[in-house]
Amino acid sequence: xxKFSEYIKEYTDGKKICILGFGRxxxxxxKILTKYGKQASVAxxxxxxxxxxxxxxxxxxxxxxxxxxxQCLDSFDMVFKSPGIVLEKPLxxxxxxxxxxxxxxxxxxxxxxxxxxxxxxxxxxxxxxYHVLKESGVDCRIAGNIGIPVFDIAEGMEQGTVVVxxxxxxxxxxxxxxxxxxxxxxxxxxxxxxxxxxxNYYNAKKNIYLxxxxxxLLWCNSEIAPSCDNTEVIRVSNSDSSAxxxxxxxxxxxxxxxxxxxxxxxxxxxGEHNHYNIAIALGxxxxxxxxxxxxxxxxxFDPLAHRLEYVDTVRGIxxxxxxxxxxxxxxxxxxxxxxxxxxxxxxxxxRGIDYTSLVDFLADFDVRVICMEASGRRxxxxxxxxxxxxxxxxxxxxxxxxxxxxxAAEITPEGMSCVMSPAAASYxxxxxxxxxxxxxxxxxAELD
Numbered sequence: 467x468x469k470f471s472e473y474i475k476e477y478t479d480g481k482k483i484c485i486l487g488f489g490r491x492x493x494x495x496x497k498i499l500t501k502y503g504k505q506a507s508v509a510x511x512x513x514x515x516x517x518x519x520x521x522x523x524x525x526x527x528x529x530x531x532x533x534x535x536x537q538c539l540d541s542f543d544m545v546f547k548s549p550g551i552v553l554e555k556p557l558x559x560x561x562x563x564x565x566x567x568x569x570x571x572x573x574x575x576x577x578x579x580x581x582x583x584x585x586x587x588x589x590x591x592x593x594x595x596y597h598v599l600k601e602s603g604v605d606c607r608i609a610g611n612i613g614i615p616v617f618d619i620a621e622g623m624e625q626g627t628v629v630v631x632x633x634x635x636x637x638x639x640x641x642x643x644x645x646x647x648x649x650x651x652x653x654x655x656x657x658x659x660x661x662x663x664x665x666n667y668y669n670a671k672k673n674i675y676l677x678x679x680x681x682x683l684l685w686c687n688s689e690i691a692p693s694c695d696n697t698e699v700i701r702v703s704n705s706d707s708s709a710x711x712x713x714x715x716x717x718x719x720x721x722x723x724x725x726x727x728x729x730x731x732x733x734x735x736x737g738e739h740n741h742y743n744i745a746i747a748l749g750x751x752x753x754x755x756x757x758x759x760x761x762x763x764x765x766x767f768d769p770l771a772h773r774l775e776y777v778d779t780v781r782g783i784x785x786x787x788x789x790x791x792x793x794x795x796x797x798x799x800x801x802x803x804x805x806x807x808x809x810x811x812x813x814x815x816x817r818g819i820d821y822t823s824l825v826d827f828l829a830d831f832d833v834r835v836i837c838m839e840a841s842g843r844r845x846x847x848x849x850x851x852x853x854x855x856x857x858x859x860x861x862x863x864x865x866x867x868x869x870x871x872x873x874a875a876e877i878t879p880e881g882m883s884c885v886m887s888p889a890a891a892s893y894x895x896x897x898x899x900x901x902x903x904x905x906x907x908x909x910x911a912e913l914d
Contacts, residue, residue, distance in 0.1 A: 469574060470502075470571075470574050470575075470620045470621070470623060471501075471502045471621075473570070473573070473574050474498060474499070474502040474503055474570070475502055475503065475504045476504075477570060478499065478503040478504055478505040478544070479504045479505075480504065480505070480506050481505045481506060481542075481543040481544045482505070482506050482507050482509075482541070482542045482543045482544070483499065483503070483505045483506075483507065483508050483509070483542060483543065483544045483545070483546065484508075484509045484510070484511055484530075484538070484539065484542040484544070484545045484546070484562075485499075485508065485509070485510045485511070485545075485546050485548075486511050486512075486536070486539070486545050486546065486547045486548060486551050487511075487512055487547065487548030487550060487551040488510050488512045488516050488521075488548075489548055489550060490613075490615060491548045491549065491566075491567055491615045491617075492510065492512070492546075492548045493521070494567065494615035494617040494618050495546045495548075495567055495615075495617060496508070496510070496523075497617070498617045498620065499546075505544075507526070507528070508526075508527050508528075509527065509528035509529070509530060509538075509542065510523070510527060510528070510529055510530065511530040511531070511535040511536065511538060511539075512530075512531050512535055513531070513532070513533065513535055514531065515531050516529050516531055536553070536554045536555075539555075539560055539562050540560060540561045540562050542562050543562060543563065544562065544563045544565060545562050545563065545564050545565065546565055546566055546567065547564055547565070547566050547640075548566070549566065549568075549611070549634060549636035549637045550636065552660060557640065564640055565640075566637070566640070567615055567616050567617045568610070568616055568631075568633070568637045568638075568641065569640070569641055569642065569643065570617075571616040571617065571620060572641070572643040572644075572645065573643055574620075575620075575623060575629060576643055576644070576645055576646055577646050578623070578627055578628055578629050578646070579628075579629045579631055579645035579646060579647065580595060580628065580629065580630050580631065580645060580646075580647040580648075580649070580750060581610075581631050581633050581644070581645035581647065581648050581649065581674055582595070582630070582631065582632050582633060582649040582651070583632075583633040583634070583635070583638060583648075583649070583650055583651070583671055583674045584649070584650060584651025584652045584653070584671075584687075585651075585652055585653055585654040585656045585793060586651070586652055586654060586739075586790075586793060586795065586796050587651050587652065587739065587740075587742075587743050588611070588632050588633070588634075588649075588651060589611070589612055589632055589770055589773070589790075590735070590740070590743050590769065590770060590773060591649065591651060591743050591746055591747055592608065592610070592612055592630055592631070592632040593608070593612070593767075593770055594735075594743065594744070594747045594764070594767055595630050595747050595750055595751060596608040596630040597763055597766075597767050598747060598751045598755065598759070598760055598763040598764065598767075599628060599630065599751065599754060599755065601759070601762070601763035601766065602751075602754075602755040602759040602760075602763060604628055604754060604755065605624060605626050605627045605628065606627065606628040606629070606630060607619040607622070607623070607627060607628075607629050607630070608629075608630050608631075608632075609629060609630075609631050609632075610631035610632040610633055610634075610637065611632040611633060611634040611637060612632040616629075616631065628754065631645065633674060635661075635667060635670040635671055636660075636670075638670050638671060638673040638674055639670040639673070640673075641673040641677070642673075642677055643677050644673065644674060644675055644676060644677040644678040644682070645674070645678075645682075646678070646679075646682050646683070647682070647683050647685075647750060647753070648674045648675045648678060648682070648683070648684045648685070648686075648697075649674075649684075649685045649686075649746060649750060650671065650674050650675065650684065650685070650686040650687060650690065651687060651743075651746065652687050652689075652690075652795075653667075653668060653671065653687070653689075653690050654793045654794070654795050655793065655794075655819045655820060656792065656793055656819070668690075672692075675692065675694065675697055678694070678696060678697040679696055680696040681696070681698075682696065682697045682698070683697065683698050683700065683753070684697045684698070684699050684700065685700045685702055685711070685746055685749050685750060686699055686700070686701060686702065687701075687702060687703065688701040688702060688703040688706045688709045689703070689706075700749060702742070702745060702746055702749065703742075704738065704739075704741065704742045704745070707719075711745050711746070711748075711749050712745075713728075713741050713742055713744070713745035716728045716730050716741060718741075718744070718745045718748055720745070720748060720749055720752070721752065724757075726748055726757060726760075726761070728741055728744055728764075729761065729764070729765055732765050733764060733765055733767065734767065734768060734769050735767065735769055736769075736774045736803045736804065737774060737799055737800075737802060737803025737804075738799075738802065738803070739796075739799040739802075739803070740803075744764060747760075747764075748760055771787070771900070771903065772787050772788065772789040772790045772899060772900060772902075772903035773788060773790045774786055774787075774788050774800060774803055774804065774885070775787045775788070775903075777906070777907050777910050778907075778910060778911065778914075780875075780910055780911070780913045780914045781875055781880070781913055781914075782880030782881060783808070783874075783875065783878045783880065783882065783883065783884050784805075784806070784882070784883040784884070785883070785884050785885075785906075785910045786800070786804050786883060786884070786885040786886070786887075787885075787886055787903045787906050787907060788800045788885055788886060788887035788888075789886060789888065789892070789899045789900070789902045789903030789906060790899050790903075791887040791888050791889055791890075792814075792888070792889065792890060792891050792899070793819070793889060794819070794820075794821060794823045794824035794827075794889050795823070796887060796889065797810065797812060797824055797887040797888070797889035798823070798824060798827050800885050800887035801827070801831060801833060801885070801887070804883050804885045805883060806881065806882045806883050807833055807882065807883045807884075807885055808833065808834060808878040808879050808882030808883055808884060809833065809834040809835075809836060809874045809877060809878040809882075809883075809884040809885075810833055810834070810835055810836070810884070810885050810886075810887055811836050811838060811867070811870045811871070811874060811884070811885070811886040811887070811888065812824075812835060812836070812837050812838070812841075812842050812845055812887070812888055812889055812890070813837050813838040813839040813840070813841045813842020813843070813845065813870075813888055813889075813890055814838075814839050814840075814841055814842070814888045814889075814890030814891055814892050814895060814902070815839070815840060815841065815890055815891040815892065815893050815894045815895060816839075816840035816841040816843075816844060816890070817841075817890070817891055819841075819890075821841070821844065821845050821848060821889070822848075824845065824889055825845060825848050825849055825852065825855070828849070828855070828861075829849075829852065829854060829855045829856060830856055833860070834860045834861075834862070834874075834877050834878065835849070835860060835861045835862065836862045836863075836864055836870045836873055836874055836877075837849075837861070837862065837863045837864070838863070838864045838865065838866060838867060838869070838870045838888075839865075839866065839867075839890070839895060841888075841889070841890040842863065842888075842890070843863065845889075846861065846863045849861050862877070866895075867886075867895075867902070867905060867906060867909065868909055870886075871906065871909040871910060871913070872909075872913075875913050886903075886906050888902070
């Protein structure tokens with residue numbers, strides 16, 4: 467076993483530990499603590515019931531479930547918090563140590579980690595970097611917010627292993643260690659239901675680089691690039707030609723004059739926003755592999771599901787699933803990327819984000835708009851109030867996704883495309899964006 471097991475023993479020695487949240491990551495934490503930890507005791511706290519028998523939990527593991535599940539935290543020395551859990555008290559009001567899998571994993575392996583965050587595109591960039599490295603023969607692992615808890619890969623880490631880790635704001639929120647290679651893709655209005663302000667959300671994201679050390683590298687969107695004493699900041703842009711990495715018209719300018727032509731006709735990633743993602747991935751991967759290997763691998767990369775994913779051609783209409791879209795910028799990118807777009811489906815849970823930029827774009831963009839659910843109703847009302855919105859008769863409202871798909875099949879001209887790019891969260895309507903995307907695909911299939 468690698469140094470990870472020794473670190474866990476020392477880290478947990480004699481501590482009373484609580485695992486806060488017993489989903490995928492909580493179960494991963496329990497497995498490692500059971501195998502390597504030297505804690506005095508382990509408890510599990512969760513809002514929802516935890517089945518002791520189904521999870522193989524001995525009687526020695528205390529279960530604390532129900533609405534008051536966080537009232538017990540200060541009775542423990544250390545709390546492993548799952549990223550989906552929101553603390554009911556500020557950190558400075560808790561006496562216990564709040565930690566998490568990501569914190570511990572980074573304390574052991576930060577020199578081996580490429581960490582990726584941003585409001586949009588982080589799963590695509592994480593998967594693309596991993597694909598390039600793996601196809602180039604690099605010993606690498608993928609983990610984090612992509613769906614694989616970091617403790618799940620810890621036991622397989624070798625001396626030369628590189629980890630490509632997607633990081634959400636929730637994973638970064640309380641971090642005190644940053645990866646050697648950090649990527650900060652972009653920042654849009656998001657998660658304000660949790661953070662309250664953009665400043666709080668931004669502060670959580672900043673932990674991707676705030677604790678970097680001398681000689682570390684940060685690839686950052688030029689619009690939010692910081693000045694760092696220790697870190698080398700590499701500014702990336704698709705609009706600022708003075709950036710260290712600049713991509714325009716399918717050409718990436720990087721490393722003091724080098725140019726890389728994206729093989730646009732030979733890749734499956736649609737849209738100029740993905741040219742930016744490719745530019746970031748090239749910058750990171752060039753630290754480890756050469757451009758020829760990168761070019762070969764990018765041509766074989768398959769985009770992730772629910773991200774401008776072509777579904778099928780039904781009733782002469784090409785249908786695209788962009789269920790990952792939860793912001794104005796991603797819906798606008800979808801309209802700019804999908805070929806011959808005739809209709810867009812917008813709306814979902816209303817988290818109070820400002821839809822002005824999307825309505826401004828739609829005002830003069832020749833596309834039929836179907837608004838749905840609570841946020842869609844707000845967009846629809848905003849459009850109706852605008853005197854400068856061209857041809858309002860192309861804007862419709864449908865209560866739910868099922869109604870929107872049926873309407874889209876009726877009004878989208880044959881030979882054109884329909885994209886569901888909601889610019890809204892799925893919560894309260896669907897379990898997650900994946901379930902929403904799958905529901906969309908099923909509804910499209912039923913049209914045939």
